[in-house]
Amino acid sequence: MSTDTKGYLDMDLLRFTTAGSVDDGKSTLIGRLLYDCKSIFEDQWEAVEQSSKQRGDENVNLALLTDGLRSEREQGITIDVAYRYFATPKRKFIIADTPGHIQYTRNMVTGASTANLAIILIDARNGVIEQTCRHSFISSLLQIQHIVVCVNKMDLVDWSEDQFNKVVSQYKEFASRLDVPHIDFIPISALLGDNVVDHSENMDWYKGSPLLYTLENVYIGNEHNHVDARFPVQWVIRPHSDEYHDFRGYAGRVAGGVFKQGDEITVLPSGFQSRIKRVHDIKGDLEEAFAPMSVTLTLEDEIDISRGNMIVKQNNPPESSQQIEAMLVWFSSQTDLIERGRYTIRHTTNEVKCLLKEMKYKVDINTLHKVENDRNVGLNDIARVSLQTSAPIHFDRYRRNRVTGSFVLIDEQSNNTVAAGMIIN
Amino acid sequence: MREVAAQFGKPALLFSGGKDSIVMVRLAQKAFWPAKLPFPLVHVDTGHNFGETIQFRDDLVKDVGGDLVIASVQEEIDAGRVKEEPGLNPSRNRLQIPALLNVIGKNNYDACLGGARRDEEKARAKERFFSHRNSFGEWDPKNQRPELWNLFNGKMDFGENFRVFPLSNWTEMDVWQYIKLEDIPLPSIYFSHNREFVRRSNILLGKCENITLLEGEKWESGNVRCRTVGDMTCTGMVESVANNVDDIIEEVAAARQTERGGRADDKRSETAMEDRKKEGYF
Numbered sequence: 001m002s003t004d005t006k007g008y009l010d011m012d013l014l015r016f017t018t019a020g021s022v023d024d025g026k027s028t029l030i031g032r033l034l035y036d037c038k039s040i041f042e043d044q045w046e047a048v049e050q051s052s053k054q055r056g057d058e059n060v061n062l063a064l065l066t067d068g069l070r071s072e073r074e075q076g077i078t079i080d081v082a083y084r085y086f087a088t089p090k091r092k093f094i095i096a097d098t099p100g101h102i103q104y105t106r107n108m109v110t111g112a113s114t115a116n117l118a119i120i121l122i123d124a125r126n127g128v129i130e131q132t133c134r135h136s137f138i139s140s141l142l143q144i145q146h147i148v149v150c151v152n153k154m155d156l157v158d159w160s161e162d163q164f165n166k167v168v169s170q171y172k173e174f175a176s177r178l179d180v181p182h183i184d185f186i187p188i189s190a191l192l193g194d195n196v197v198d199h200s201e202n203m204d205w206y207k208g209s210p211l212l213y214t215l216e217n218v219y220i221g222n223e224h225n226h227v228d229a230r231f232p233v234q235w236v237i238r239p240h241s242d243e244y245h246d247f248r249g250y251a252g253r254v255a256g257g258v259f260k261q262g263d264e265i266t267v268l269p270s271g272f273q274s275r276i277k278r279v280h281d282i283k284g285d286l287e288e289a290f291a292p293m294s295v296t297l298t299l300e301d302e303i304d305i306s307r308g309n310m311i312v313k314q315n316n317p318p319e320s321s322q323q324i325e326a327m328l329v330w331f332s333s334q335t336d337l338i339e340r341g342r343y344t345i346r347h348t349t350n351e352v353k354c355l356l357k358e359m360k361y362k363v364d365i366n367t368l369h370k371v372e373n374d375r376n377v378g379l380n381d382i383a384r385v386s387l388q389t390s391a392p393i394h395f396d397r398y399r400r401n402r403v404t405g406s407f408v409l410i411d412e413q414s415n416n417t418v419a420a421g422m423i424i425n
Numbered sequence: 426m427r428e429v430a431a432q433f434g435k436p437a438l439l440f441s442g443g444k445d446s447i448v449m450v451r452l453a454q455k456a457f458w459p460a461k462l463p464f465p466l467v468h469v470d471t472g473h474n475f476g477e478t479i480q481f482r483d484d485l486v487k488d489v490g491g492d493l494v495i496a497s498v499q500e501e502i503d504a505g506r507v508k509e510e511p512g513l514n515p516s517r518n519r520l521q522i523p524a525l526l527n528v529i530g531k532n533n534y535d536a537c538l539g540g541a542r543r544d545e546e547k548a549r550a551k552e553r554f555f556s557h558r559n560s561f562g563e564w565d566p567k568n569q570r571p572e573l574w575n576l577f578n579g580k581m582d583f584g585e586n587f588r589v590f591p592l593s594n595w596t597e598m599d600v601w602q603y604i605k606l607e608d609i610p611l612p613s614i615y616f617s618h619n620r621e622f623v624r625r626s627n628i629l630l631g632k633c634e635n636i637t638l639l640e641g642e643k644w645e646s647g648n649v650r651c652r653t654v655g656d657m658t659c660t661g662m663v664e665s666v667a668n669n670v671d672d673i674i675e676e677v678a679a680a681r682q683t684e685r686g687g688r689a690d691d692k693r694s695e696t697a698m699e700d701r702k703k704e705g706y707f
Contacts, residue, residue, distance in 0.1 A: 082550045083543045085596045094594060106571050113573035235427040239460035247459060251427055253575070282458040294456075307431050331571050346576050349431070406574045415580035420573045 011087070014220055017096045017111040017144075018119045019135035025152050026121055029190035030084060030097055033212065036197040037086050081107045090216040106331040106380065109138055109420055113406070116220045117146040119211075124157045124187070128170045134365045134380075136171075140178040141327060141382065141422065143402060146218050147175075147183045150211060155189040159202045177368045182218075186211055224291040225401045229257025229265075230318060231311040232348035232404075237296060249296040250305055255348060255403035256396070257313065258290045259297065264314045267305055268394045273314060274301040291403070308350035310394045318394045318404060324387045325424045327363075328409070330377050332418040335411060337377035337385075343418070345389060347407040353390040354409075360384040384424075398422035426456040426538065429589050430463045432579035433536040436589075437494070439525075440466040442478035443654040444611055445540030445592060447485070448600055451609055452591065453538075454489060465492035467528060467537070469521045472499040473635050478654055481612040496528035526561070529586060536579065536587040544596045554593050560584035597652075598677055605670045614651045617668040621646045628661035 018026045084095040096111030112118060118139040122132055139147055149171055157163040164187045175183055186195055187206055194200035195210045209217075234252035259265075263276045277298045279286045289295040297311065305311075312318060330337055337359060345354040361370040363382045370384075377383045398405030409419040429436045438453060440446045453462050466486060486493045498520045501507045506527075507520050529537065543550045553569050555577045570578055579587055592600070604611065621632040621644045630636055632644055649662035650673075667673045 083594065084550065085544045110571045110573055235431050237457060237460050244459045251456065282455045346578065402574065406576065408573060408576050408578065410578055410580060415582065417570050417578045420571070
């Protein structure tokens with residue numbers, strides 16, 4: 001790991017999710033990555049050694065490194081997203097380890113929403129199953145650009161190349177209907193470490209890279225939109241002090257494009273126009289700000305701007321509308337989607353009421369076909385809907401900008417987040 | 426942090442005097458500059474603090490011009506609401522919970538910012554940025570709200586509250602690199618100094634009046650520093666000669682023990698942290 005501050009800050013960060021069905025060996029794989037990258041500390045290792053012994057496991061159970069909560073240890077499964085951190089000399093990594101159980105699929109979506117890459121695990125003996133399809137489709141829906149398919153438990157199929165190829169072609173057939181530009185396949189044994197960090201000696205027929213090398217070298221430079229300037233106002237800074245008597249700063253995180261001093265801007269929804277006076281943070285003026293920097297803007301003119309407004313460039317406005325078409329992933333186990341139901345929609349820093357006007361169709365995640373006759377949308381279902389909002393929201397398509405194209409729906413009675421949405425238009 | 430100020434009516438920042446909460450104060454200054462912090466700093470005081478951190482805390486509060494609210498565990502004990510653990514070496518760790526819940530209740534704080542990180546401990550690895558707590562301050566790990574993208578839902582019913590952890594995705598190394606980058610001053614106990622300590626089940630505890638030697642133990646002295654800072658009775662030290670941030674960064678990179686490895690409070694059981702969190706710990 002680079003210890004000099006400049007080198008450390010310049011290191012790439014790759015965020016990835018791991019997904020797979022129960023017993024595909026996800027937690028074991030992560031335990032293996034951490035262990036082989038020497039990211040396990042002695043005291044953690046001792047604790048795991050001890051509990052493995054207590055459980056009567058033959059070898060040290062690597063899965064215990066990630067299954068943190070008591071109920072998970074009892075059931076031997078992961079029930080919530082667990083975040084893990086490790087670094088190699090090349091990159092820093094954040095792993096979102098997500099559950100395989102069907103009732104926790106919403107957590108898979110959560111992990112995927114901020115990921116650059118998804119690792120999908122397939123048991124070499126079972127091939128592609130429903131969970132594989134569900135998770136792949138979710139990765140595609142959330143616009144993850146890279147999927148690495150790890151065909152695991154190769155030790156249990158005698159390191160068979162044929163078996164590996166069979167799983168690969170099965171997956172490719174399914175994936176041809178997905179929207180994922182890069183897919184890699186790696187035969188591994190998480191339990192024994194084959195092709196995780198080092199090349200496997202048991203599978204010399206595999207000429208590709210081991211998993212860690214792939215993770216270290218995959219290209220992630222184009223994740224943010226640097227074209228369409230979008231600045232959702234998060235907080236208005238008004239110090240009311242003698243020194244900064246008339247100061248009025250708009251603080252937030254750049255959601256797209258580049259902002260510079262002198263830029264001609266428009267404030268939505270008011271439509272007022274002005275020019276950027278300064279782009280700054282606590283240390284002083286910045287030449288420019290781009291996604292995902294957090295900065296404060298001040299403007300030439302005093303205009304009324306509040307949280308939830310969006311500052312954009314005059315020549316490149318987003319869509320502004322009260323009618324939205326979107327794909328929804330339903331998260332609530334307590335309430336199903338109600339057509340004509342009212343919800344609160346949280347989009348960037350803005351929050352408005354909305355009416356769920358129409359559920360158009362559900363998606364069968366195995367075949368990716370539209371289902372029009374089943375009108376019931378519950379936990380883990382994915383549906384195309386139209387929404388009508390009480391005030392215009394300012395958005396881009398999710399495909400173009402993950403920040404300005406995403407939203408969540410909140411149930412007004414329970415205050416729970418009941419669905420996540422990706423805007424189509 | 427701005428999300429917290431914007432979504433909640435009366436937030437507070439939990440300040441322990443440790444490096445993570447000092448980093449939090451710096452981030453808060455940056456988020457609202459040139460305005461002052463829109464929330465007070467709340468310190469849950471176990472009464473077993475390192476003297477250095479209290480002095481540091483008071484100086485920092487003066488420096489940022491914020492308000493300081495102290496929730497005292499000693500007061501809770503004196504009022505008879507909680508009881509000191511029996512035995513020779515009581516830990517006041519769990520006793521922080523009622524003091525914290527009380528200060529939240531008394532002041533009607535609806536959101537408490539904390540410096541906890543997911544890499545610290547396995548129950549914290551599953552924590553949300555915006556962590557919902559019921560009106561008794563309890564955490565329900567099986568019923569957490571999904572958090573997607575950077576959209577955080579802070580809606581709640583009257584009497585409930587949130588714990589918010591902006592440093593969730595930071596690692597120990599990230600914290601030290603940030604301290605260096607921003608040139609943030611720290612209490613002296615983070616740096617190597619000579620101190621008397623006792624070795625107890627592989628943990629070095631600094632000498633203070635609340636620690637009684639057990640049979641076969643003796644005070645030793647040497648160069649030590651803290652990796653985390655909490656109560657004097659449970660914060661272990663490491664033998665170290667690192668006396669500046671650069672040396673510490675080298676040491677963190679080479680470390681073979683987690684920073685909480687020296688925390689006696691976590692060693693009490695496999696799920697000690699999870700159980701404390703369910704009761705209302707942060």
